[in-house]
Amino acid sequence: MSQVLQRTSATGTRATKVIGALAILVMAWVVVSGLVLTPQDVVQGESVRIMYVHVPSAWIAYLAFIFTAVASASWLISKKHSMGFDRFAGASAEVGVMFMAITLITGSLWGRLTWGEFWQWDPRLTTTAFLFVTYVGYLAVRRLEGSVEQRARRSAVVAMLAVLEIPLVHFSVVLWRSLHQGATVLNPNGDVKMDDLMLFTLFSGVVGFTLVFVWLVLHRQRTMLLVDVANRQGLDAAIAARKIEGSVN
Amino acid sequence: MKDAGFIFGSYIVTLGAILMFAVATLRRAKDSSQSVDEKDKTWL
Amino acid sequence: MVVSFSDVVVVYDNFPALAGATFEISRGEIVLLQGPNGAGKTTLLRTCAGLLPIARGSATVLSCDLMNDRYSVRNKVGLLGHANGLFHDLTVEENMSFWSRLIGASNQDVKTAMQIMGLSDRLSATRVANLSAGQKRRCALATLIVRRAQLWLLDEPHAGLDTQGRDELDKTLRAAREAGATVMFASHEIDRARNLATRSLTVAGGLVTES
Amino acid sequence: MKSDSSTRVSRGKVVTAVFLKDIQIELRSRVVTNQVLPFAGLVMVMFAFALDNDDVLQRVAGGLVWLATLFSLFIIVQRSFAIDTADGALDSLRVAGIDLSAVFFGKAIALAIKLIALEIVLICGAVLLYRVDVSATGLVLLVTCVICATSGLAFVGTLYGGLTAGAKGRETLLPLLLLPVVAPVLIAATRATEAAFGSGGAQTSEGWAWIGLLAVFAAVFGVGGSLAFGSLIDE
Numbered sequence: 001m002s003q004v005l006q007r008t009s010a011t012g013t014r015a016t017k018v019i020g021a022l023a024i025l026v027m028a029w030v031v032v033s034g035l036v037l038t039p040q041d042v043v044q045g046e047s048v049r050i051m052y053v054h055v056p057s058a059w060i061a062y063l064a065f066i067f068t069a070v071a072s073a074s075w076l077i078s079k080k081h082s083m084g085f086d087r088f089a090g091a092s093a094e095v096g097v098m099f100m101a102i103t104l105i106t107g108s109l110w111g112r113l114t115w116g117e118f119w120q121w122d123p124r125l126t127t128t129a130f131l132f133v134t135y136v137g138y139l140a141v142r143r144l145e146g147s148v149e150q151r152a153r154r155s156a157v158v159a160m161l162a163v164l165e166i167p168l169v170h171f172s173v174v175l176w177r178s179l180h181q182g183a184t185v186l187n188p189n190g191d192v193k194m195d196d197l198m199l200f201t202l203f204s205g206v207v208g209f210t211l212v213f214v215w216l217v218l219h220r221q222r223t224m225l226l227v228d229v230a231n232r233q234g235l236d237a238a239i240a241a242r243k244i245e246g247s248v249n
Numbered sequence: 250m251k252d253a254g255f256i257f258g259s260y261i262v263t264l265g266a267i268l269m270f271a272v273a274t275l276r277r278a279k280d281s282s283q284s285v286d287e288k289d290k291t292w293l
Numbered sequence: 294m295v296v297s298f299s300d301v302v303v304v305y306d307n308f309p310a311l312a313g314a315t316f317e318i319s320r321g322e323i324v325l326l327q328g329p330n331g332a333g334k335t336t337l338l339r340t341c342a343g344l345l346p347i348a349r350g351s352a353t354v355l356s357c358d359l360m361n362d363r364y365s366v367r368n369k370v371g372l373l374g375h376a377n378g379l380f381h382d383l384t385v386e387e388n389m390s391f392w393s394r395l396i397g398a399s400n401q402d403v404k405t406a407m408q409i410m411g412l413s414d415r416l417s418a419t420r421v422a423n424l425s426a427g428q429k430r431r432c433a434l435a436t437l438i439v440r441r442a443q444l445w446l447l448d449e450p451h452a453g454l455d456t457q458g459r460d461e462l463d464k465t466l467r468a469a470r471e472a473g474a475t476v477m478f479a480s481h482e483i484d485r486a487r488n489l490a491t492r493s494l495t496v497a498g499g500l501v502t503e504s
Numbered sequence: 505m506k507s508d509s510s511t512r513v514s515r516g517k518v519v520t521a522v523f524l525k526d527i528q529i530e531l532r533s534r535v536v537t538n539q540v541l542p543f544a545g546l547v548m549v550m551f552a553f554a555l556d557n558d559d560v561l562q563r564v565a566g567g568l569v570w571l572a573t574l575f576s577l578f579i580i581v582q583r584s585f586a587i588d589t590a591d592g593a594l595d596s597l598r599v600a601g602i603d604l605s606a607v608f609f610g611k612a613i614a615l616a617i618k619l620i621a622l623e624i625v626l627i628c629g630a631v632l633l634y635r636v637d638v639s640a641t642g643l644v645l646l647v648t649c650v651i652c653a654t655s656g657l658a659f660v661g662t663l664y665g666g667l668t669a670g671a672k673g674r675e676t677l678l679p680l681l682l683l684p685v686v687a688p689v690l691i692a693a694t695r696a697t698e699a700a701f702g703s704g705g706a707q708t709s710e711g712w713a714w715i716g717l718l719a720v721f722a723a724v725f726g727v728g729g730s731l732a733f734g735s736l737i738d739e
Contacts, residue, residue, distance in 0.1 A: 010282030011275070013292050031260060049256050053263040098270050106259040113252050130684045137681040144671050147304060147346060154667065157732045158681075161663070164728050165685050168721055172688035175717065176695065212267055216274065222292055223278040229289045230281040235309060235348075239302060239499075242312040246332075246498025342599045368601030376592025380525065382532040387525075394521040395602055397513040420532075440600070 011222035019215045026208035033201040047113035048198075054106040056205035057099045058128070060213045064096025065135060065162075067217075072159035075152055083228070084221075086152035089159060090142055091220035093135050095213055100132045123177050127170040134162050148228055294353070295320050295444055295475045296341060298501070301350035303333075303340050310336035312499030313350065318477065318492075323470055325490035326479040327504065332496045334479040335375065338446040341477065342372040355443055371442030373450055377433035381422040385412055385432050388421060392436040406438035409465055411458060427453040438465060445469060447478035451485060463489050515606045522610025526584065527617060535583050536618050540576050544622060547572040548629050558635065563704050565634040566697030569626045570653070570690050573619065577657055577686070578679050580618055581665035584611060589670050594737070604734035608662055612729070616658035623650050630701075642700035645711045649700065652718035653693035659725040660685050666737040692717045 012020075034052035041048035071089035075081060107125065108118040119125070142155045194202070282290075296318040303311040310333045318324050326334045339345050341354050343363035352359040357366035379388050385407075393403045407417060410431040421429060430453045437445070445466065451459050459482075466476050466489065479496075480486035487493065495504040530536055551568045555561055561568075588594040597607060627646070630636055638646060664681045668674035692714040698704065699711025 010278040010290075011292070027264070031264070035256070035260065046252050046256060050259045053259055057263060095270070098266055102263050102266050105262050109255045109259045109262075113255055130687055133680070133684045137677075137684065140677055140680060141667070144677075145306060147348070149346065153735055157736055158667070161685075161728060161732060164724050168688045168717075168724065169684070172691045172717055175713065176691050216267070216270060218292075219271070219274045219278065222290070223274055223281070225289075225291070226278055226281040226285050229285045231307065233284060233286075235304060235307070238307075239309045239312045242309050242499045244498070246312060246500030248498070344595060344598060364601070367599050370599065372596070372599045374592055374595060376595065378593045378596030379591050380529055380587060380593060381591060382529045382587075383525070387528065391521055391525050392596075392600075395513060395518060395597075395600060397517075436596075 010226065011219045016215055016218050019211055019218070023208060023211035023215055026204055026211060030201060030205045030208050033197070033204070038198050038201050039195065044114055047110060050106055050110040050113070052201050052205045054103060054110055055202060056209040057106065058103040059206055060209045061096050061099035061103055061128075061131075063210075064092045064099060064213065064217075065131065067092040068096065068135075068138075068159055069163045072156040075156045076160070081149070081152065083148060083152060086148075086156065087221045087224040087228075088217070090139075090155065090224060091217045093138055093142075093159075094220060095216045097132065097135050097139060099209070099213070100128065100135070103128060104132060121177065123170065123174040126173045127166070130169045130173075131166060134165065138162060148231075294318065295322075295355060296477070297353045299351050301340070301352050302348045302499075303336055303345050304348045305336060305345065309348075309499055311340065314496075314499065314501040316494055316501045316503075318475060320475055321470055321473065323466060323476040323489060323491045324478070325486045325493035326477060326496050327483065327486070327493055328479075328496035333499045334496045335448055336499075337496060337501070338372065338448050338477065338479065339374065341444065341446050342370050343367045344372070369442060370444040370446055371437045371440040372446045372448075373433055373437055374448050377421075377429050378436070379421045379429060379432060382420065384418055384420050385424070386417040388432060389417075389435060389439070393439050396440060398439045398441075402439050402441075403435075406435040409438060409461060410435040411461060425453075427455060427458060430454055431458055434462060434465075441474075443474055445474060445476040445478070447476065449480060450478055451480050451482045459485060515603055518603055518606035519610040519613070522607050523613045526587070526611060526614030529587055530614075530618060536580060536622065540579050540583075541622060541625060543579070544572045544576045544626055545629060547575060548626060548633060552633055561634040562636055562701075563698075565630045565636045566701055566703060567690075567694040568634070569623070569630050569697060570693045572626055573623055573657070574683075574686060574690060576622055577619065577661050578682065580615060580622075581661040581682075582675070582678065584615055584662070585665045585669035594669065598738050604737060605730040608666070608730050608733035611666075612655075612658045612662040612726075615662055616654050619654045619657060620650060623654065627697075636701040636703065638700060639702070639708070641708045642702065645696060645708055645715070646700040648715055649693055649696040649711065649718065652715055652722055653689050653696075655722035656689050656718060656725060657686060659722060659729045660689075663725065663729040663733055663736070666733055669737065688717060688721055692721070 030052055034049050038049065038052075040046055068089045071085045071092065075085035075089065078085065107128075111120060112118050138155060138158050141158045142151055144151070144154065146154070294317050296316075298314050298316050301311055301314045302309055312333075314333070314337065326337065328334055336345065340347065340352065340359070343354070343357075343359060343366040346363065347360055354366045355369045357363075357369075359366065380391070383391070389403050389407060393400075412428075412431060412435055416424070416428060421432060424432065430450070434450065450462055454462060463485070466478075470476060478486070478490075493504050495502050548568060551572075552561060555564070585594075588597070597604075627650075631638065660682065664678060664685070668678045668681070671677065696711040696714040696718070699706045699708055699714075702708070
């Protein structure tokens with residue numbers, strides 16, 4: 001069995017294949033239902049269709065960052081400092097950054113249709129944008145040179161600092177907007193009257209994106225392990241080569 | 250359907266990004282997989 | 294044993310700078326490390342100082358296990374690396390008083406150390422940036438003397454010193470040894486170094502052998 | 505010479521020594537006064553050129569002061585750690601087994617003093633260039649705001665400056681990490697300063713709500729920084 005899998009994908013198992021197939025199915029349903037089957041919204045018209053990809057990706061992005069924070073804390077607290085926590089934190093953050101980018105892009109497209117503007121200085125939007133930049137920085141810290149343990153320690157500490165930072169950013173932005181009257185931004189998904197099919201499609205979106213998230217994180221995390229192992233084996237070879245160099249002298 | 254471009258655009262961006270991420274991950278996995286021993290692939 | 298390494302691998306920038314170093318050093322020795330550039334001498338000294346993490350193997354320095362805790366060994370050793378660890382905008386005296394304040398050394402110790410290293414009154418009021426390479430080295434050595442370390446780790450301590458400075462340094466190291474300290478140093482001044490050392494090790498290709 | 509070198513020095517002494525060292529080096533090298541200050545002043549003048557409208561300038565004066573401060577923060581932080589990495593002094597500090605959280609506070613206080621000196625000049629510049637008025641009650645608010653905001657900036661700057669010290673590509677990594685973190689300081693300090701300046705008819709009392717946020721920020725990163733600094737700088 002593993003031989004067959006080996007040929008198709010290096011990091012796949014039966015579980016990921018099932019998850020992957022389910023994800024494709026659900027996502028196909030979301031696209032069909034979101035674009036064709038669901039009705040227009042009374043207020044927003046056709047543009048409400050963006051909701052079916054925008055809202056789930058925002059959800060998943062936030063979920064991903066929560067996972068990163070929990071995994072980083074686990075790495076710091078656990079006595080063994082298992083690298084699995086670190087790889088999970090990194091994989092989750094990478095997928096989270098991607099979903100957050102999707103959220104920001106689809107959000108601004110939706111905003112252009114509903115508000116007539118690509119961007120509004122609404123607290124939620126602003127916090128999301130800051131969150132995005134923060135985790136891009138987190139990923140940059142992960143790429144700094146050093147050993148696997150150094151990467152894990154540094155990035156775990158930075159992830160914990162991000163947890164401190166996010167509420168402060170959010171609170172300051174909320175306070176900032178609330179003091180500036182007249183800037184009450186209408187909440188796009190707030191005034192949508194949803195019928196059963198719309199609700200079901202949105203729910204399917206959340207399920208589908210979650211499946212995609214799980215699939216991506218599993219593969220990404222395993223790929224990280226592969227790269228780490230390959231580096232370690234490269235190190236073995238380098239040690240052997242250096243030992244020969246040493247004994248010749 | 251004057252908004253069609255925006256709506257299709259957001260679906261394409263979403264699915265495209267996910268697909269690109271998935272392909273990039275699988276490709277990277279394949280690249281580093283050859284040199285790695287089966288016993289290190291703890292998920293198999 | 295003051296230093297005891299067993300099959301130690303230290304990785305620096307994905308490169309095994311030490312590829313399985315095994316050796317032991319007992320108290321009161323003055324050990325010369327010799328070997329070509331890039332052999333791992335600097336890495337070896339920095340590892341003993343607890344600055345670099347050990348990837349594999351086991352190492353004990355001054356009865357601290359470096360594998361589990363590289364931090365507790367630090368205030369027992371003194372390291373003179375390639376860099377001098379000085380602030381170039383400050384004078385010699387200000388540098389000395391900064392380091393001695395951090396360590397909690399007395400003024401008398403600082404004065405003695407500066408005397409030993411020939412840092413006269415005129416020099417002590419000079420900014421480090423305006424010193425010659427040898428004078429900077431002497432200043433760095435003086436901060437080290439104040440430390441009164443149990444294990445001295447010196448990377449090319451003779452480089453840049455004039456004959457008189459070298460004699461003073463050798464005398465200082467012998468005195469430290471008399472007082473119970475252990476010294477490891479790397480040097481390309483083979484004749485002088487052999488004279489000073491009680492034993493010498495060869496470092497090559499990340500391995501350590503008796504020479 | 506038999507005694508052990510590890511006679512413990514109290515934290516306070518380490519903080520003072522590191523702080524005095526940083527300040528002394530600044531007084532000697534005058535990097536902040538001769539390079540950062542003119543840069544920040546230039547930024548203020550450039551804003552005036554770009555916005556080219558007295559009313560607008562008066563309204564946004566507070567924001568411009570803090571933006572210029574943030575730009576300068578990156579330079580000062582980088583300089584602050586370049587001092588320690590240039591000749592391996594940071595390694596010497598690590599080998600000497602110095603309590604790194606004490607180093608954190610020493611460096612942060614020195615950084616705060618430099619920033620406050622800079623901000624005083626920038627605020628005076630705003631008063632002159634952008635023609636803002638400060639009332640007596642506004643001045644109290646302004647002073648509190650400067651102290652709280654600067655402590656926060658100094659803590660965060662020292663923390664992330666330590667993380668990027670010695671890393672490749674730190675010039676670009678530092679702003680990327682710092683900018684999102686200091687956003688609350690920028691927002692809060694700007695609003696408080698605008699209230700103090702009375703920009704756009706803002707009341708002084710409106711400013712005090714922001715001071716609380718600035719104080720919380722400084723406290724959070726003061727504590728977080730002293731815990732995290734050691735493991736970021738010394739792996």
